[in-house]
Amino acid sequence: MSNGAKSAVDMIAGMEKQERILVIDFGSQVSHLICRRVREAGVYCELRSCLLKLDDVTSFHPNGIILSGGPHSVYDKEAPHLSKEIWNHIDEKKLPVFGICYGQQEMCHFLGGKVEPGVKREFGHAELLIREDVAHLSADGTKKIKGRSPIFEGISTERVPVWMSHGDKVTQIPSGFTSIAYTSNTEYAAIEDQTRHFYGVQFHPEVTHTPSGATMIKNFVLKVVGCKGEWNMHDFCQKQIDIIMNKLEDKYVVGAVSGGVDSSVAAALVHKAIGDRFRPFMVDTGLLRKDEAKIVKERLEKHIPGMKLKVLDASGDFYKELSGVMEPEKKRKIIGRLFVEAFEKAVSEMGLPHERCLLLQGTLYPDVIESTSYKGPSSVIKTHHNVGGLPDRMKMEVIEPLRLLFKDEVRALGNELGLPVTSVMRHPFPGPGLGIRIIGEVTKESADTLSLADDIYIEELRKNGHYDKIGQAFAVLLPTVRSVGVMGDHRTYENVCVLRAVTTTDFMTADWYDMPHDVLAKISNRIINEVKGINRVCYDVSSKPPATIEWE
Incomplete structure (x- = not known):
């Protein structure tokens, strides 16, 4: 099981009754925005690779599924597809599905429709025309009524600007589907099978270039799936505290704190959970902001009452080993290695055995997403300082309470924990610091x-x-x-x-x-x-x- 899947299992252990949406990634560069829109609707969600197994789906217990866009053609030999077992599970559990761009094509392709190269490609702004005469069952299921699809509820106009990015398109929809909106170039720009609660759109509702797109995703999550939209930072905070306590047993948590938003919020959360069994320290690498070590120590000890931050000056070691090094990735690896060595020294000075310690890291969801793709590790843009484990010799489990949050959600959690604006709204500072x-x-x-x-x-x-x-x-x-x-x-x-x-x-x-x-x-x-x-x-x-x- 992947680190992301393990993290999800840990979280779900503390929130079995929470509603959640599974977003399945087919390689789109904006898949993360789907997650943002779902969470903005007040529903928890996670992004997973389209190569996930049935066990990954069942262990997540989704209320509904969204299929992302992607760069492939569904009929290509190397095109990614959901397994038949997952589709069978979706049918068996009657899970609502919303396919976006490639996701719509994947759904139609599997269910017997036809996807072909478009005569005219469609990239950029387009005008979507919503059909107002689609037949639906009434809310009590007793009679047929005509109107627009529930996906478009609350959108005041019939002509809606949307953002297109496709060369292929659905030319024949599967049995049971109907067209609910179209463009001048695409007859099946939006489709539905209301009986099975399957919906698909050829455009990208998750991007800001589709102004009503967030409403469409919210309608799917709340009106089609039936979620209540009650996920919030107060509940997340308490559940994360419960998870930390369950993992702790007789152990301590040690954490390298930088003073940035992520590490400050993570430190405040863990300290709230376990008090002085959290042992924070700060490594002064010599690559920090001006007077950073002194300022951070004073600020955090003031804002998190009872917490004592130990500062370890390792600047000489960093300058020595970085001397003459020019290549960015090599610099990152040296900084990462020296940081671990400084961490080992700090833990040793605390007198705590490694096997009785958990390591706190402030990893965020964008770090996780950028470090993986639907094919596994992506082509490396850069090594993420916060993603990954420790050397085998350290035998220490990593705890990442912010791993599934976006930056604005971390700030909301900081507010929930009572941190002041000066800590919560601080600009990010990278782990390698001035070194990069x-x-x-x-x-x-x-x-x-x-x-x-x-x-x-x-x-x-x-x-x-x-x-x-x-x-x-x-x-x-x-x-x-x-x-x-x-x-x-x-x-x-x-x-x-x-x-x-x-x-x-x-x-x-x-x-x-x-x-x-x-x-x-x-x-x-x-x-x-x-x-x-x-x-x-x-x-x-x-x-x-x-x-x-x-x-x-």
Whole structure:
């Protein structure tokens, strides 16, 4: 069983009666957005690979299933498909199914319909025309009535803007299905078999380019599946505390705390559950923000009463081993290894045997999703610092209470735990820290230079009222790129600093922040005048995708 499946089983052990939707991923780049829409409707859900087994479905106990889009054609030799056993289980349990794009085609393909290449591909905006004369049974099942599908309830117009992204399309629907909406190019843009509670759409309701899409997904979850939409952070918090207590027995939890939103919320949750049996520590890698170790210790000990945070200075080890290393993945692995070694040292100094310790990690759901795909490990974009286990020699179980939450949900949990805004709304900071924001070799000099530039940047964003409008902002140092400049009567040949700021809700996708020019000018002027070694400042205007948020 995968780590994600194990995590789900652990969670479900504490919430057997909770409603849940299973989202099955066929490789779409926006499958995670389906999960966001379902959770926004107040129903818990998880994303799983389409190669999942029947046991994975039955152990999750879904009330309904959503099939995502994907890049394949259903008739391709290598196309992914749900197993026949899962389809039989869906029939047996009468589980409602909502197929999106490839998911609709997969459903029709399996049930005897026909999918073919479209004469005209459809990418981008399209106008969906909702049929108003679809025959349905009345709520009490006694008579036939005509109207629109329950999927479109609450949508005021007959013509709805949607986002299309397909080359293939359904050309013949299976027996029992009917068309409930169409476009000028696609007769079966939305279909249903109301008897079996099967629905399908050729467009993508999960993206913001389909303005009424969230309503459609909510209608499926609440009106078709019949969920009540009662999932909330208060219940999640209590159930996670119960799970932590069940796993604990006579053990302790040790955790490396960075002071970011994820680790702060995770620390507050575990401390609430077990008090002083939680032993937090902070590794000062020398790659933190300016004065970070001191500030974090004071802030967390104030905000989480009774918690004592031990700080371990390991900066010398990190600078030594990163000397001369240029390649990003190699840097990440060195930082990861040294972090584990510092962790081992911290646990040893606590006098706790490894076999009596659980390790707290602040892994989030986007980390899990980006590190896997429906074929298993995805092509590596970058190694996620928070995803993965410990070396075999440590024999320590990992506990990840935030593993199934998106960033905004973690913040909601932080509010539930009583953490202040300064902790809950803080911008993310990566595990490898400044090590992946210094492009090229990492030295103490370059880390000090970047931390000072970054501090000025964040200070000005706060001062000018932009910090809370931005999902993440940071500075990047390019020591391998030298820039010619003039200061006074002297020619300079120094480093380039790049400023990055993005807006995002889930950190899976992000747009660059349109910073006012006068604010940029002030930040640039301060950095160049106050940070020795930088004579040029640039602003990054790339979105994710195709770029990542971090540079390395």
